[in-house]
Amino acid sequence: MTDWSRIVQEHGPAVWSTVYRLIDHDADAADCFQDVFISALEVSRKETVRSWPALLKRLAISRSLDWLRRRYRMSDRMTVPLESPTIDDRTVARSGTADGRELAEEIRRALAELDARQAQVFCLACVDGLAYAEIADQLCITVNHVGVLLNRARSNLRERLQDFRPDTTAKPPNQEVPS
Numbered sequence: 001m002t003d004w005s006r007i008v009q010e011h012g013p014a015v016w017s018t019v020y021r022l023i024d025h026d027a028d029a030a031d032c033f034q035d036v037f038i039s040a041l042e043v044s045r046k047e048t049v050r051s052w053p054a055l056l057k058r059l060a061i062s063r064s065l066d067w068l069r070r071r072y073r074m075s076d077r078m079t080v081p082l083e084s085p086t087i088d089d090r091t092v093a094r095s096g097t098a099d100g101r102e103l104a105e106e107i108r109r110a111l112a113e114l115d116a117r118q119a120q121v122f123c124l125a126c127v128d129g130l131a132y133a134e135i136a137d138q139l140c141i142t143v144n145h146v147g148v149l150l151n152r153a154r155s156n157l158r159e160r161l162q163d164f165r166p167d168t169t170a171k172p173p174n175q176e177v178p179s
Contacts, residue, residue, distance in 0.1 A: 002044055004037075004041070007037075007040075007052055007056075008037060010052075011052055011053060011056050012033075014053065014056070014057065014060075015033060015036050015037075015056050015057075015060045016029070016033055018057060018060040018061060018064065018127070018128065019032045019033050019036065019060050019063070019064050021127060022061070022064035022065065022067075022068065022108070022111070022123065022127065023064050023067055023068065024104070024108070028067055028071070031067075032060075032063050032064055032067045033060075035063045035067075036056060036059045036060050036063050037056075039059045039063065040052075040055060040056055040059055043055060043059075054134075054137070054138045057124070057128060057130075057138070058120070058124075058138050058139065061120050061123045061124060061127075061128070062116075062120055064123075065111065065112065065116065065119050065120065065123070068108055068109075068111060068112035069112045071112070072108075072109050072112050072113075102164075103161075103164050106160075106161060106164060107157075107161065110156075110157050110160040110161055111123070111157070113160065114153055114156055114157070115152075115153075115156075117139075117149055118149050118150075118152050118153035118156065119153065120139070121135055121139070121146055121149040121150050121153060122149075122150060122153035122154070122157070124138065124139075125146075125150050132146045132147060132150075
């Protein structure tokens with residue numbers, strides 16, 4: 001029999017960290033945290049779990065992305081925008097066209113709009129810092145497929161976030177143009 005209190009105690013902080021980094025909203029993160037463990041329970045009833053940390057990390061990212069998708073679908077349907085969660089400005093560098101909060105929210109929205117597999121690979125690689133081989137093992141795909149999905153995710157994010165790129169063609173202030 002699975003000792004759930006031990007699993008939650010051992011792996012809960014890592015799950016919370018992953019969920020909160022992506023959702024960045026206390027109430028939604030708490031609900032998502034519960035969803036992760038409910039999903040883990042369902043998985044454990046169907047098959048033997050080889051690695052609890054890997055399963056929980058994969059589920060945390062997957063459920064967090066689902067929450068983000070629901071958040072943006074709901075906010076797009078609403079005439080009055082939903083209250084935006086507070087974002088720590090230290091986690092996102094300031095941009096020339098938007099402050100850190102706007103950029104962080106746009107990154108979340110762009111992640112939510114990505115293909116689910118691309119978003120999952122991107123988060124495992126760039127948010128959690130896993131190696132290609134670890135991601136491949138967790139998702140039961142080849143290392144090459146991880147690279148392809150990550151490349152596509154980065155390309156799609158770059159395209160979606162193009163408005164937030166700093167203008168590199170602008171000349172620095174107080175410099176004379178040579179004649």
